[in-house]
Amino acid sequence: MEWLLLGLLKIIVINIVLSGDNAVVIALACKNLPPEQRKKAVFFGSFGAIVLRFVLTIAAVWLLQIPFVQLTGGILLLWIALKLMQGEAEGGKLEGSTRLAKAIKTIMIADLVMSLDNVVAVAGAASGNYLLIALGLAVSIPLIIWGSRLLMTLMSRFPVIVIVGVALLGYTSGEMILKEKRLANITDALPHALHTIIPLVLAVGIVLAGRLLQHYRQMHESRTDAGTSTPQR
Template sequence: MSFLSSAEFWIALSQIILINIVLSGDNAVVIAMASRSLPPAQQKKAILFGSVGAIVLRVVLTFFAVYLLTLPYLKLVGAALLFWIGIGLLQQEDEEHGLEGHAGLAAAIKTIVLADLVMSLDNVVGVAAAAKGNVPLLVFGLVISIPLIIFGSTLILKLMDRFPIIIVLGAALLGWVAGEMAISDPAIAGWTAERHTLHTMIPALGALLVVAVGKWMSSRREQRREQLQQATKKQPAV
């Protein structure tokens, strides 16, 4: 425990916490969006368990981050997955609130962990660099980040209830992050490096597509629901 008295330890720990505060904003949005349709009691569980699960996976991922980020096409796959998660979260905007049972809670936790895992591919590099190979420091710093992410998620969740537009903005944020992730994939990084406009165009296109596709799919689902209700009403009573 002598490392606790080291100034370098506390400086590095402060860096890790600061990095997580700066980089976990999008993760807090995902957590809030994934849990917003649950009852209040299950919202708290989804935020807590989802945040803890995401942090544990982030610790594991950090040890392999530098190697993983060099693999071609991995970021492209991650971007596609994140894009689909954003569309799925946006569709929940028009669904009924008050999901009951463990299925809704488990699905929310799964979405939180999966999205955080994908979005953390870049984030963990900064954390690993700040830790400089110090495993206790790395784990300690990420554990401290849990209440920060939980607080951020809870705050965004409350704002979503008052300002539904935040849900759309959150989905757009996921599309933006997906675009940034795709364009930085090693398989195409050399080609995109010479085309600077793509570094803004692709993320912006990703944000627009997530919102457009999500809204279109929600509209289609609502139309089918209305057609089913009308067909049910027309059926003669037995």
């Protein structure tokens, strides 16, 4: 009984640590939704993400043997961060149902990607006990939901948190890329400082790239609006 409780405690602690990034993604994906749709997106996105994480944990050993899975996941997370940064400029232009579905999809994909390098820790703590894995993940659901709601409230008051959240995803993607085993001959030869500098560069770079895309999109929309408002002669 003691080993069961100890294993469950380990999984809960691991999931608490991992829930930070997930809460950031959920908050970023849902912050532009109407208030009545936020709860739906947070619940269904979190629930779907937890189910996917359970499947990932069971298949952890097999999954991490797929060639370049960490590299692919890191690049995909960069793309997600860029899309979330663009969403900051799009605001409420999309139709409600489309935005709700899009938010849920973003949450699930991002959680799937970010869990790639963490499922082994959960699987190891559970020692192959699927009941422990399920219980540990179930406990993490309210933590993720509560954390994402708190972040959404803070983002509405302090918009700079959005930038910090996107930068965090960029940093995480850099860490994932550097952990790719099939690039170990290259990454292991790099100076230790670069293992911090590269994720930092990606964190800053994804924010700057998002800002540039926002700027060009706004310029294009301004020109389009000016063209359509020109009176016909």
